[in-house]
Amino acid sequence: MDQGRSGSWAEGELREFLSLMMIGACVWIAGTQLGAFGILLDLVALHRLDDLVMLFICMSVGVVVAAIRKSLKLRRVMEARDNAQSHAESVARHDALTGLANRRLFQETLDGHLSGRTDIPSVAVLLIDLDRFKPVNDVHGHAAGDAVLCTVADRLRTLTSRGITARLGGDEFVVLFDYGSDAEAVGRLAQEIIASLSNPVEFGASRLEIGATIGIAVATPETATAETLLHAADVAMYQGKRDGRGTFRFFQLEMGQALKVRALREQELRAGILRGEIEPFYQPVVALPGRELIGFEVLARWRHPDQGLLGPGEFIQLAEETGMIADLSWSLMRQACNDARLWPAHLQLAVNISPLQLQDRQMPERVLAILTETGFAPSRLEIEITETALVQDLEAARIALRSLQNIGVRIALDDFGTGYSSLYHLRELKFDKLKIDRSYVASIPLGSERAKLVDAIIALGSSLGLVTTAEGIESASSVEWLAEQGCTYGQGFLFGRPMDKPATDLLLNEWSDVAGKLVLSGSTPQDVSLGAAA
Incomplete structure (x- = not known):
């Protein structure tokens, strides 16, 4: 191919060269016939030159013109090549989108x-x-x-x-x-x-x-x-x-070692998710003041092959930072729905989703697919989101949550009072439940000021038509006070620690059926929380 192009180029150059020489010869013929050369030669005192010399001169002029023309073309070609090379080098060293160096x-x-x-x-x-x-x-x-x-x-x-x-x-x-x-x-x-x-x-x-x-x-x-x-x-x-x-x-030099430890933990977590080592644990949620069992919140635990049972503080943040939180959460939800579908039909299942999942346009479809796959009723599922998730994109949250509510799933705002929610968020997103953060509930016995905040949250939920759940209940006195203020549900170590499925099944057998309701019996459920982590 290159030889053909080279030959074609050489043939073109030869034709151009011969054409310019012929033009020179034609100029000589025309000048001879018209006598123009005689006049010109007389003017320059070269009247003794014969016609053959003039022919040579004319053809030589054609050669010179051809050489000049070829030189100009080569110069343009070289400039174009240099420009193309400079552009290619610039493209190879700069980001195409932003124009910054790469x-x-x-x-x-x-x-x-x-x-x-x-x-x-x-x-x-x-x-x-x-x-x-x-x-x-x-x-x-x-x-x-x-x-x-x-x-x-x-x-x-x-x-x-x-x-x-x-x-x-x-x-x-x-x-x-x-x-x-x-x-x-x-x-x-x-x-x-x-x-x-x-x-x-x-x-x-x-x-x-x-x-x-x-x-x-x-x-x-x-x-x-x-x-x-x-x-x-x-x-x-x-x-x-x-x-x-x-x-x-x-x-800092010590950061390098910390990064190696993190990289190893990241590899372990990725493999653990694939092997199903992240398990759902269940913490009871009860109605107040009668303590009827109304459902469970799903909490993640990692059954690490070497380190035993790990709480969420050991891996949830890592999962969020590395983008593994979505795979982890969907796996957890699927396992929990499978576990709970044979429990009494009135028991609810509350599952947390991360802010990253809330930004996923396919999130409602993913939830529906899990419900369909496991045969778990949408009306028994409650999705909990944190206040932080609302700040990132309110419109995306509105669309996703409305889609879930349209299929019967309830929505709860978790850890209320610790983030950035406003009355506008509560009104626009139409939550079904507010969950009062454990830090407020734990401080009830410590002073009236904190208790007033809890009372205000319960009153706010009531005015908006929302039920409320108090987290972190550990004393009977807190139960009585919360019930008096109108808090709807309670959750905490007083009613049971997070438990795996076998322990949860055992717990259900420990609750006695009173008037068609599962009510806490004399023994405390935390006593049967086998191997559970706080």
């Missing part, structure tokens, strides 16, 4: 700062990971996600004129900052970036809320290469995520 260019620039030096340069790497970016893509679509990334790039350009800024991929950005003699400038820059990226992004009629967590690694003898410096910033960023997001952390 990982390759950033690494080359960082290598240039670090290599071939006897001293340690005053540079820092700031690794920026966006918070709450995935829900933007899931709820508003990829066009909204692209708009957020471009806005983030523009804001970073404004703030980081003293360094190079790059997009590493996805929602990760990085800044190489030369802080000179002002080491404190690194922290100030991180604070400015977090504040800037926390401002909403306008997209159509929506205001997209994001944030940022930043890991910072300063060049030291231990992080004297581009690879180690980037890795250190990545470790620090993950530490910031674990500490609550929306913050920045400087790399």
Whole structure:
């Protein structure tokens, strides 16, 4: 193919060369016939030249013109090639969406700062990971996600004129900052970036809320290469995520070991979910004041093959940070519905879902699929969401919760009083139940001020037509006081700790049937909570 193109090009050049020579010959013929050469030669005192010499001169002019023309074409071709090469190199080193440098260019620039030096340069790497970016893509679509990334790039350009800024991929950005003699400038820059990226992004009629967590690694003898410096910033960023997001952390040597431990636990959890090691445990919920059993709340426990039974504090946050929470929750819900479908038909099952699941557009369909698969009645299922989940995207929450209520599932607002709910949320989302956080219930005996808050929550629920459940009940005096204030249901160690299915089945046998209701008998249910964790 290349030989054919080369031959075709050479043939074209030869034809053009011969054509220009023929044009020169034609000029000679025309000039001879018209006597124009005689006049011209007389003017330049070259009248002794014969016609053959003039023919040679004319044809030579054609050759010169051909050479000049070829030279100009070659120059244009070379300029086009150089431009194309420069464009290709620019594309290869820049992110196509945001126009920022990409990982390759950033690494080359960082290598240039670090290599071939006897001293340690005053540079820092700031690794920026966006918070709450995935829900933007899931709820508003990829066009909204692209708009957020471009806005983030523009804001970073404004703030980081003293360094190079790059997009590493996805929602990760990085800044190489030369802080000179002002080491404190690194922290100030991180604070400015977090504040800037926390401002909403306008997209159509929506205001997209994001944030940022930043890991910072300063060049030291231990992080004297581009690879180690980037890795250190990545470790620090993950530490910031674990500490609550929306913050920045400087790399410390001990973080590396902590990251290895976390990576191992993450692998174990992923495998544990696949093997079904995450089990549903059940804590009784009773009506007040009669203590009739009305259902159970589903709580996760990990039956770890080496460490035994682990409570949710050991793995739930990790599952949320790594995105495994959805698979974990759906598996837990499926197991719980299977366990509970043969229990007395009036018993309810309360299951928590995470904020990440609430942002999933397919969430109602997933719940319905589990109910259909297990044969569990929708009217017996109660979905609990936390107040934090409402802040991320109220409209997505409204659509999802309304869809669930349309199929008969009830919705409860969990841990009320600890988050950011407002009366607007309570009115717009039409909850069926408020759950009073255990921190309020535990403080009832300690002072009247906290008791007044609990009383106010119960009164608020009553005025809105919502039933209320008090969590964390551990004393009989709390039961009496809550019942007097009009609290509908109670839950806590007084009525039973979280239990696995065999212990729960045994518990059901311990309740005596009084007037068609399961009522707590003389022995305390926590006595039969086999192997349960608090």
